[in-house]
Amino acid sequence: MKLTITVFGLIIIFVCSCSKNDISKETFGILSLGLKADESWMADSVSKKLKEQYGANIVILSPGKLPPEAWYAPRKRYKASILLDYLSKIKPDSINRILALTSADISISTKEHKDWGIMGLAKTPGSVCVVSTFRLGKKQQLSKQRLYKVCTHELGHTFGLPHCDRDLKCVMNDAEGSIKTIDRCDNNYCIACKKDLE
Numbered sequence: 001m002k003l004t005i006t007v008f009g010l011i012i013i014f015v016c017s018c019s020k021n022d023i024s025k026e027t028f029g030i031l032s033l034g035l036k037a038d039e040s041w042m043a044d045s046v047s048k049k050l051k052e053q054y055g056a057n058i059v060i061l062s063p064g065k066l067p068p069e070a071w072y073a074p075r076k077r078y079k080a081s082i083l084l085d086y087l088s089k090i091k092p093d094s095i096n097r098i099l100a101l102t103s104a105d106i107s108i109s110t111k112e113h114k115d116w117g118i119m120g121l122a123k124t125p126g127s128v129c130v131v132s133t134f135r136l137g138k139k140q141q142l143s144k145q146r147l148y149k150v151c152t153h154e155l156g157h158t159f160g161l162p163h164c165d166r167d168l169k170c171v172m173n174d175a176e177g178s179i180k181t182i183d184r185c186d187n188n189y190c191i192a193c194k195k196d197l198e
Helices: 002-018 041-054 080-090 140-158 179-184 191-197
Strands: 027-032 057-060 077-079 097-102 106-108 116-118 120-122 128-132
Touching (some): 041 097, 097 140
């Protein structure tokens, strides 16, 4: 019995030691969904930023169309949760995580709101997330910085990070529907969140 317990303990230690995130060895896929010709810069710009930030292998996937089953006609926008299900189905095995980019309006259903417009959504933890530029403003330089932050935030969720209230500058702060929160935050995880990623 003692031998069995010892061996089991060793297995637990081994599994835990291998479960740490080694993000630099991962492959991220950037997928454009329904972007217009003049929005094609997004995938390339975001991929360069993520390469700098994570050191991971970044692959730009062939652009796709927004799945019609995600369309929510009453508000003329797309349900983000259905988009995530779609991304999970099409994700290649060679890709660890997919970040989808769209300029279309996206939304979720909450207890308080049947249809609540959002800037991004991710499986937490998981391997897929989607980010929309619809609510990020029209000034390109400012909207780019906001885009990078939302991408970092949603990818953080895929790593298992929850919303952070330990540092007002942390990119994992809950935006709570306000663009001001995004502008206040840095495009980086706070010390506590970085430790959680280890």
